[in-house]
Each structure stands twice: as C-alpha cells, then as structure tokens.
Amino acid sequence: xxxxxxxxxxxxxxxxxxxxxxxxxxxxxxxxxxxxxxxxxxxxxxxxxxxxxxxxxxxxxxxxxxxxxxxxxxxxxxxxxxxxxxxxxxxxxxxxxxxxxxxxxxxxxxxxxxxxxxxxxxxxxxxxxxxxxxxxxxxxxxxxxxxxxxxxxxxxxxxxxxxxxxxxxxxxxxxxxxxxxxxxxxxxxxxxxxxxxxxxxxxxxxxxxxxxxxxxxxxxxxxxxxxxxxxxxxxxxxxxxxxxxxxxxxxxxxxxxxxxxxxxxxxxxxxxxxxxxxxxxxxxxxxxxxxxxxxxxxxxxxxxxxxxxxxxxxxxxxxxxxxxxxxxxxxxxxxxxxxxxx
Amino acid sequence: xxxxxxxxxxxxxxxxxxxxxxxxxxxxxxxxxxxxxxxxxxxxxxxxxxxxxxxxxxxxxxxxxxxxxxxxxxxxxxxxxxxxxxxxxxxxxxxxxxxxxxxxxxxxxxxxxxxxxxxxxxxxxxxxxxxxxxxxxxxxxxxxxxxxxxxxxxxxxxxxxxxxxxxxxxxxxxxxxxxxxxxxxxxxxxxxxxxxxxxxxxxxxxxxxxxxxxxxxxxxxxxxxxxxxxxxxxxxxxxxxxxxxxxxxxxxxxxxxxxxxxxxxxxxxxxxxxxxxxxxxxxxxxxxxxxxxxx
Numbered sequence: 001x002x003x004x005x006x007x008x009x010x011x012x013x014x015x016x017x018x019x020x021x022x023x024x025x026x027x028x029x030x031x032x033x034x035x036x037x038x039x040x041x042x043x044x045x046x047x048x049x050x051x052x053x054x055x056x057x058x059x060x061x062x063x064x065x066x067x068x069x070x071x072x073x074x075x076x077x078x079x080x081x082x083x084x085x086x087x088x089x090x091x092x093x094x095x096x097x098x099x100x101x102x103x104x105x106x107x108x109x110x111x112x113x114x115x116x117x118x119x120x121x122x123x124x125x126x127x128x129x130x131x132x133x134x135x136x137x138x139x140x141x142x143x144x145x146x147x148x149x150x151x152x153x154x155x156x157x158x159x160x161x162x163x164x165x166x167x168x169x170x171x172x173x174x175x176x177x178x179x180x181x182x183x184x185x186x187x188x189x190x191x192x193x194x195x196x197x198x199x200x201x202x203x204x205x206x207x208x209x210x211x212x213x214x215x216x217x218x219x220x221x222x223x224x225x226x227x228x229x230x231x232x233x234x235x236x237x238x239x240x241x242x243x244x245x246x247x248x249x250x251x252x253x254x255x256x257x258x259x260x261x262x263x264x265x266x267x268x269x270x271x272x273x274x275x276x277x278x279x280x281x282x283x284x285x286x287x288x289x290x291x292x293x294x295x296x297x298x299x300x301x302x303x304x305x306x307x308x309x310x311x312x313x314x315x316x317x318x319x320x321x322x323x324x325x326x327x328x329x330x331x332x333x334x335x336x337x338x339x340x341x342x
Numbered sequence: 343x344x345x346x347x348x349x350x351x352x353x354x355x356x357x358x359x360x361x362x363x364x365x366x367x368x369x370x371x372x373x374x375x376x377x378x379x380x381x382x383x384x385x386x387x388x389x390x391x392x393x394x395x396x397x398x399x400x401x402x403x404x405x406x407x408x409x410x411x412x413x414x415x416x417x418x419x420x421x422x423x424x425x426x427x428x429x430x431x432x433x434x435x436x437x438x439x440x441x442x443x444x445x446x447x448x449x450x451x452x453x454x455x456x457x458x459x460x461x462x463x464x465x466x467x468x469x470x471x472x473x474x475x476x477x478x479x480x481x482x483x484x485x486x487x488x489x490x491x492x493x494x495x496x497x498x499x500x501x502x503x504x505x506x507x508x509x510x511x512x513x514x515x516x517x518x519x520x521x522x523x524x525x526x527x528x529x530x531x532x533x534x535x536x537x538x539x540x541x542x543x544x545x546x547x548x549x550x551x552x553x554x555x556x557x558x559x560x561x562x563x564x565x566x567x568x569x570x571x572x573x574x575x576x577x578x579x580x581x582x583x584x585x586x587x588x589x590x591x592x593x594x595x596x597x598x599x600x601x602x603x604x605x606x607x608x609x610x611x612x613x614x615x616x617x618x619x620x621x622x623x624x625x626x627x628x629x630x631x632x633x634x635x636x637x
Contacts, residue, residue: 007358019630038357057633060460064627073357083361085462097453099382101389106381113378114461116371158457165357197356 007074009166009199010036010059015068017054017223028054030223031068036216038073038165039196043214044203045318051223052203056168059201060090072166086115088166091159093152093174100144104135104154107143108161115162129157133187149180156187167191169202173209185213207318219322226325235316238324241265242288246301247310251282254304258286261300263293281309363462375463379471383441384478397433397483398490405429405491408554420588421555423497424581428553430488431580434518435547435573437480442472442522444540446530456633465623466616469526473519481515500587506597507583513604514576520611521572527618531625551577558594565594572607575600 012034019026029051036042044052057063058070061081070077072084098107105126112122130139133153138146146154152172159167169188173181192198204210210217211231218228227234251269258267270283288294301308363371387393408425449455458468491497501507525539532539551557551573557565558578568574579600581588595603626632 009357057456057630060456062456062459062627062632063630064624073361075361080361082363082462085460086361086363087357088460090457090460092453095453097457099386101386102382106385110378110381111457111461113374113381114371114458114463114467116367116374116462118374119377165360 006038007071008035009038009040009073010034010042010201011069011071011074012055012059013069015055015058015065015070017051017058017063018066027223029058029065032223032225034218034225034228036199036201038199041192041200041202041213041215043210043217044201044220045205045207045210045217045322046203046220047205049222050220052220053170054223055220056090056170056201056203060088060168061085086162087164088168089159089162089164090168090170091155091172092169093171093176094148095152095155097155097158098143100142102143103140104143104146105130105139108154108157111158112161117161125161126157129160132191133157134183149176149183152176152180152184153187156184160191165197166199166201169200171204172202173204173206181209185209189213207322211318217318219318219325221322221326227321231318234318234321238316238320242291242294243314244286244288244294245310245312245314246284246286246297246308248282248284248301249307249309250280251284251306252304254301254306255284257304258284258297258300261293261296263289264297265289267297368464371463372467375461375467376471376474379468380475380478381471383472383475387479387482393483397436398486401429401432401487402491402494404432405487406495409491409495418588420585422495423492423499423585424556425554426488426491426495426497427581427584428551428555428577429491430484431573431577432548432553433480433483433487434477434515435551435553436544437476438518438522438525439540439544439547441476441479442469442519443525443529443543444537445472446526447532447537450631450633453633459623459632465619466523469523469615469619472526473522476522477515477519499584501584502586503583503597506601507580510576510579510583510597510601510604513601513608514572514580516608517572517576517604517611520608520615523615524611524618527615527622530619530622531629531631547571547573550574553577556581556594569595569600569603570607572604575603575607579604 012032015029015032016027017029019028032051032055034055044050044055046052054063058065058077059072061077061084064078072088075083077084098110102110105123108126108129109122112125113119117125127139130136133156135150135153135157138150138154143151143154156172159169172188173184176184188200188202192200202210202213214231216228216230217234219226219234227237229237253269255267255269258264265287267284267286270285286297288297298308405425405428408429409422412421412425446455449458458465492499529535529539548554550560550568551571552560552568553573556578557568557574560568565578578594579597582594582597594600623632
C-alpha cells in the first residue's frame with residue numbers, strides 16, 4: 001500500500017455477487033465499480049432489489065463478493081476484516097437489534113464493550129450520545145417500549161459508539177414519519193460535519209433524502225450502477241429545456257401568443273385560482289429552449305398588460321433522472337426479493 | 343434541540359492508524375465483549391420473575407414425581423438425593439440447548455448477529471459471554487431448585503472432598519457450555535434446522551445423562567457410551583462426591599477419572615468451537631447467511 005497517496009474511503013472494482021437460489025441463481029451485483037473519497041456523503045439510490053444492501057453487506061465484511069475486489073480505506077474486505085470492523089459501523093432502517101429487557105442506556109453500553117471501551121468510558125460515551133440524539137428522557141426506559149422513531153435514534157447512537165471513520169446507513173429512515181425522518185437526517189448531518197474526514201455511505205429509495213444529504217449519488221438498478229454524480233449533475237443530464245411556472249394577474253388567452261414567440265417550446269394556461277388575498281390569479285406553465293428566451297416572454301406579457309406576481313423555475317427531480325436512465329419509475333421497478341436460502 | 347450537542351469523538355488519528363490495534367487492545371476488547379454479552383443475561387435474572395414459575399416450580403414438580411416413585415418402590419434413600427441433584431442440573435442442559443445452541447438463530451432473526459460480526463471483537467467472546475451469562479443464570483436456578491427440593495425431601499448430603507466437588511462442578515459447566523459453543527457454531531449455518539435439532543436433543547440427553555437415575559444402571563457399556571455427554575459424566579462425579587456415604591457403589595469411574603474426562607472435553611470443545619466458528623463464519627459470509635435481509 002502506498003502510504004503517500006491517501007486511499008479512497010471506498011474502492012470497489014468489478015464486484016459481482018450471485019446468490020444461490022431456486023429455481024435459478026440471483027445476480028445481485030453485476031460487476032460494480034465505485035470510488036468514494038474520504039469525507040464524502042455518498043448515496044446509493046435505487047429501488048428494492050437493486051443490490052444496494054448487498055453492496056453494503058460486502059463493504060461491512062458480512063458478505064463475500066463472488067468475484068472482484070472491494071476495499072475500505074485501503075483495507076481488503078476479504079482479508080482485512082478486523083481492521084475494517086474497527087473503523088466502521090452500520091445502521092439499518094427498521095433495525096430491531098439488541099435486547100428488549102435492557103434499558104436504552106444499558107443496551108448502548110453493551111455495544112460499547114464490543115468496541116473495547118472501558119466500562120467507565122462506555123457509560124460516558126453512551127450518556128453523551130443519548131443526549132446528542134435527544135433520548136435523554138428515555139435513557140432508563142426499556143428498549144421494548146420505545147417508539148419506532150426513538151428506536152431508530154437509539155440505533156443511530158449505537159452506530160456512533162465507536163466513533164467510526166465510515167458509517168454505512170441502509171435505508172435509515174425507513175418506516176419513520178416525516179418529523180422523525182427529518183430529525184434523524186439532521187443528526188446524521190451534524191455528526192458528519194463535526195469531524196472532517198468522516199465518510200457516510202447511505203442507501204435509500206427516497207429521492208428527496210438522497211438529494212438533500214448526498215454530495216454524490218450512484219443510481220443503481222438490477223445490480224448495475226447506471227450513473228454517478230452530484231444531485232445537480234445528475235439532474236442536469238436530463239434537463240434539456242427550461243421549465244418555468246408563472247403566476248399572473250390575468251392572461252386573457254395570451255398563452256397562444258406567448259407560445260408563438262421564438263425560443264418558446266410551449267405555453268399553457270392552468271386553471272385560475274384565488275391567491276391568499278382572494279384575488280384571481282392565472283398560472284402559466286412555460287417550456288423554453290433555454291433561459292435566454294424568458295426575456296422575450298416577460299416583454300410580451302408587459303405589452304399585454306399582464307402583471308407577473310410570481311415566477312419559479314422547475315428543476316427535474318432525481319426520479320426524472322431515474323426514469324430517463326431506466327425507462328421506468330421506481331414503483332414499477334420494485335421487485336420482491338427472493339427468500340434468503342438460510 | 344438535541345442535535346446541537348456536539349458529535350466530536352476521539353477521531354484524532356486517521357482511519358488507517360485507528361485500524362491498527364495492539365495485541366493488548368485486541369485482548370481487552372475480547373474480554374470486555376465477554377462482559378458485554380453476559381450483561382443482558384445477568385440483568386434478565388432480576389427483570390423476568392416468570393422464571394421462578396417455569397424454571398423452579400416445574401422442575402421441582404418433575405423431581406417430586408421421581409422421588410415419590412422411588413419411595414413407593416423402596417429404592418435406596420440415596421436415590422432421592424440423586425434425583426434432586428439431577429433435577430437441579432436440568433437447568434443447565436435446557437440453558438445450553440435453548441440459549442446457547444439455538445441462540446444464534448434467534449440473534450440472526452433479531453439483527454444482532456450481523457452487528458456482532460461487524461464489530462471488531464473475536465466472535466468467541468460473544469459465545470463466552472453467552473456462556474458466562476447462562477452459567478450465572480442457570481446456577482441461580484439450579485441452586486434454588488436444590489435448596490427447595492433438598493429441604494422438602496430431607497436430602498442428606500455427605501461431602502468429604504469439597505474442593506474436588508467444586509472442581510467437578512466448574513469443569514462440568516466448562517464442558518457443557520463448550521459443547522453449547524460447538525452446537526452454536528454449527529447452528530450458525532443450519533439456520534431453522536437448529537430449532538428442530540434442539541427439540542430432538544432435549545429429551546434423549548435428559549435420559550442418557552441419568553438426570554433421574556444413576557447412569558451405572560445403564561450397564562457398563564451403557565455408562566461408557568454416555569461419558570462423552572458432559573452432563574452425564576459431571577453428574578455422576580458430583581453424585582459420588584455429594585453422597586460419599588451412599589450404601590452401594592455406583593459402578594462408574596472414580597471422580598478423579600471423570601475430572602480428567604471433563605477437563606479434556608472442556609479444552610477440546612472450546613478449541614473445536616473456535617475452529618468451527620471460523621470455518622462457519624467464512625461459509626456464512628460466502629453463502630450470505632449472517633443476516634436475514636440480503637438484498
């Protein structure tokens with residue numbers, strides 16, 4: 001290993017994983033290549049059955065690749081398992097780990113012991129994290145009595161006990177309500193920001209979550225990476241036209257005139273709606289060849305006597321990117337994972 | 343807002359330095375992991391009072407049935423003591439089958455197994471922790487059964503060699519839980535079959551271990567063939583030592599010989615468990631059997 005060049009946090013070369021299953025083997029990963037820089041917040045976005053969890057299990061040393069190589073901070077997942085396990089941790093959505101008979105504090109302390117903290121240091125670390133994730137009131141409550149959101153906060157605290165350099169999050173907000181999911185995302189971001197170099201690999205099939213959190217995203221489907229880039233880069237790949245939504249005081253059938261302007265692809269008038277002050281407004285959806293055509297539209301509206309009350313540029317979503325790449329939406333591509341052979 | 347509390351940890355060194363542990367760090371982590379895994383079992387002893395009914399009253403009733411039968415047929419009085427001692431040790435076998443051998447299957451379904459494997463300690467620490475917690479748990483139950491049954495049925499113990507009796511007890515637990523570790527390693531791969539195997543083993547081992555009668559009654563060959571079961575050998579040695587004044591010879595090896603057998607069984611089973619665990623872990627990682635959700 002060349003020590004002068006810092007290794008990638010994650011380095012995956014041609015990793016393939018096939019599960020023995022009946023009636024035919026299931027190919028979960030089909031030759032994946034991936035590089036994640038230290039300090040990155042990297043997302044794997046894809047529908048159920050895309051192979052996201054399989055990749056996480058390989059990187060967390062729980063599963064061997066059928067072929068190919070994977071390294072975490074330069075350590076090989078097959079040979080250097082102990083070294084990887086010392087610097088990483090993992091949290092999965094809907095995780096029910098631990099023992100319901102223990103209190104939150106006891107359960108977390110138990111896990112500190114598996115990472116070699118002394119008894120006293122373990123209790124101190126647990127108390128800090130309980131405070132940090134907002135479970136101070138539940139600290140002496142039995143694990144079996146926690147709500148789903150509280151439980152997931154506890155799971156996150158568990159994942160941070162050993163202060164990992166790399167944290168693997170597998171659908172961490174799965175099953176949480178909007179507020180609990182937001183709270184968890186804030187905690188994750190705060191934890192990562194606190195120390196430079198902390199790396200996170202998150203899998204999710206929530207587009208907005210990936211968009212909000214990740215520096216870069218790999219879109220995965222059926223064991224293959226279809227595209228990698230920042231959320232902005234990925235969205236720009238599908239944005240060939242500029243889409244605007246204009247709110248006007250009146251239009252009086254002017255959409256046809258607007259649509260005939262050079263650089264305007266289409267202009268359509270949506271239903272008139274009253275605004276907050278009960279004033280009737282008109283919404284016009286506008287598709288332009290590029291942003292430069294907007295000036296002509298504004299000028300034309302001024303000549304018609306229409307006042308612009310609001311203007312918003314619509315951006316494509318990651319779902320649009322997925323549809324563009326795969327040719328179908330997430331919901332259509334969700335497939336039932338076959339039963340595990342165990 | 344809770345998130346305002348800082349998350350700064352110990353990340354002073356870089357990841358590659360942090361991954362480089364000394365032997366002492368490794369050893370201490372393994373040792374602390376034993377303590378960590380034993381903790382829920384010891385705590386559970388105080389938090390689940392239902393065990394008083396299921397693990398004291400029911401074994402007491404089963405023991406009472408044998409006591410009444412032996413008394414009715416005029417068996418030597420020492421038989422009552424044998425049955426009481428056997429009844430007390432029932433707790434250990436149940437614990438080994440259901441909370442050692444079958445435990446990993448349950449841990450897997452709960453999602454604990456993958457977290458244990460993803461942690462840096464040697465997995466044997468988890469097995470040792472389970473065993474240690476199980477021993478504390480079962481010893482408490484066994485002692486309670488022994489005390490109640492011994493008092494109710496007026497069992498007169500006569501111990502001449504306390505140190506040897508203690509050694510036999512400790513070695514019996516060592517060999518018994520060593521066997522539990524071996525089974526746990528096997529069951530890591532067997533999955534659902536583990537449960538059936540547990541059921542299948544419970545009653546036959548009760549019988550051949552001589553929990554309710556001295557194994558010498560199986561005849562020489564019968565007694566010899568069950569010496570590989572730690573419970574049978576340990577119980578026989580304990581009976582010889584706890585009822586030194588028994589009016590008839592048991593016809594089995596002397597306690598010192600049985601101590602040697604138990605010591606060998608303890609060492610062999612722990613080494614076998616370690617070897618099997620490593621082999622099974624590799625196989626489980628290859629086959630994707632460490633977790634339920636695999637995609």
